[in-house]
Amino acid sequence: MIYDLRLLTLNAMIKMKVGDWLILFLSLLLVPLSWSMTQSDSGAVAAIEVTVGNQPPVVYSIKGRQQITVTGELGNSVIEIRDGKVRIISSPGKRQLCVLSGWHQQSGDNIVCLPNKVGVSLISNREQFDGINF
C-alpha cells in the first residue's frame, strides 16, 4: 500500500481538534525550553568541593553563611562561605597564598592551600567555565 505523506499530513491537520493543536503547540514550545535547560551556562556556583590530600572530595552548599574547618597535612584550614562567595580565612601555609587570594565566586575556580594539601573547587550544575587559567 502506498501513502502520499503530504496528503496524509494535510488530511490530519484539517481533522485536528483544539486539543490536538494544543498538544502540538506545547511540544514545539518544549523543544527550545528543554534544550536551554540542558545546555545553558548560568555559571552560578551551586556548591564547593573540598579536597583534603588525596581523599575523596566533600561537597558543601554555598548558600548562607558558614565556616568549615578541615584538617590537612600541617593543621587546620578554615573556609568561609558567605552568600555565594568563598574564601580561606586561615591556613598553616607559610606563604599564605590561599588566604591572600581573597573571595572567589566563579564556577570552575579553585582555591589551593598547598602545603596543607587542601583544595576548594567552586562547582556549578551548569558550569560557565570548565577551568580557570591564571
Add this chain to the structure above:
Amino acid sequence: MKSFRWPLAMLLVLPVLLAACGKQDLYRYQSFAFGTLIEVKIRDNDKTLADRAAADLFADFDRMHNDWHAWQPSKLTQTSALLATGEWFTADSTLLPLIKLSKQYSLLSNGLFNPTIGKLIQSWGFHDSERPQIPPSQETITRLLDTLPTVNDIEIEGNRLRGHNPQLQLDLGAIAKGYAISIGLQKMRNLGIKHALINAGGDLCGIGDRGQRPWRIGIRKPSGNGIMASIELGKDECVFTSGDYERYFTYDGKRYNHIIDTRTGYPADKVASLTVLYKKGALADAASTALFVAGPDYWQDLAKKMGISDVMMIDKRGRIIMSPSMQERIKLEPGEKEREIIISKSLTQ
C-alpha cells in the same frame, strides 16, 4: 483523529529525549601533584575507563613531580650534581627526553627560557616552600650572572650527558607541567579517552570537547579577582599564562615575582601577565615564560621565532596587547572592554 494523538503525544517526549541524547557523562577528579591541585575532567560513556585513566594520570604526575623536583633530592638534582662535575654520565631515561626538549626550546627562545639557572632562582629564595623575605645582594647577582650557565653548557651524545659549567643547576619549572600534561593526555588517548581536560594549577590542556560545545576556559584578571576573558579551546590545545601575581614577595615597598630575567638577574617586571595558546603543552609553558621575560618591546619578534601566534599580554598599565589571531579567539568579559586594547602585528609566519 484518534490515530494521530499518540504520535502527537510522543512529540511531547521527543524534545526531552533529544536534548538528553548525545550527552556523555562528565567525570571530575582531583589530586595534588607538581606543587598544585590537579583537576581532570573526562567525558566518556565508560566510568571504569575514566576512573582508570585518572588514577594512572595522578600516579604518573606524582612520579614525575618527585623525579623532577628542583630542590628536594630527586633524579633532577642528581643529574644537576653530575652535570656540575664535568664528566660524562648516562642520563636517566625518563629525564633525557625532557632535557633534550628543554634545550631545544631554550635555544628557540634565545635563552629567555633557561632551564639551567637553578642557582639564580635559588638565590632569590624561590627554591623554598616559604615566602622569600629579601632579595639577594647585587654582588651575588653579578657573581651569578658572570658565570650564568646556558643550555649550550649541556652536551648530549646519545643517552649520555656532560656539563661544561659547574654553576649549572637544572630547574624545569617553566616546562615540566606543560610537558607532563601533554604526556598525560596522550596516554589517555591511548586508553581510548577522546574528551578530557587537565587543569594543573591554572595551566590547562584539552582534547576533544565538553559535549555540545568546546572546553571553555575563563582567564583570571591579573589582579586575581574575577575573570577578564574566556576562550574556547580547539580539539587539542593548551592555554598557559605566566603572571607576576602568583609567586612573589614584597621588600621595601617593591614587589619581586618569581620569573627571573636572565639578562639582568632580576625578576621580569614589565608585564602583568602573558597568555599563550598552543597545541603542545611543553612549548606553551616555556613560551609563556619566555615571552613574559621578553617584555613589551620584544615579545612579538620572539613569539614569531618560537612559532606562537596566539598571544595576549596585559602590561603594567593594565592595557591588553594581543595578536590578531588571539583577538579572534578571545571573548572579553563585559567590564573588560573598557580597557585599552592594542592589536599587534600578525605573528603568523
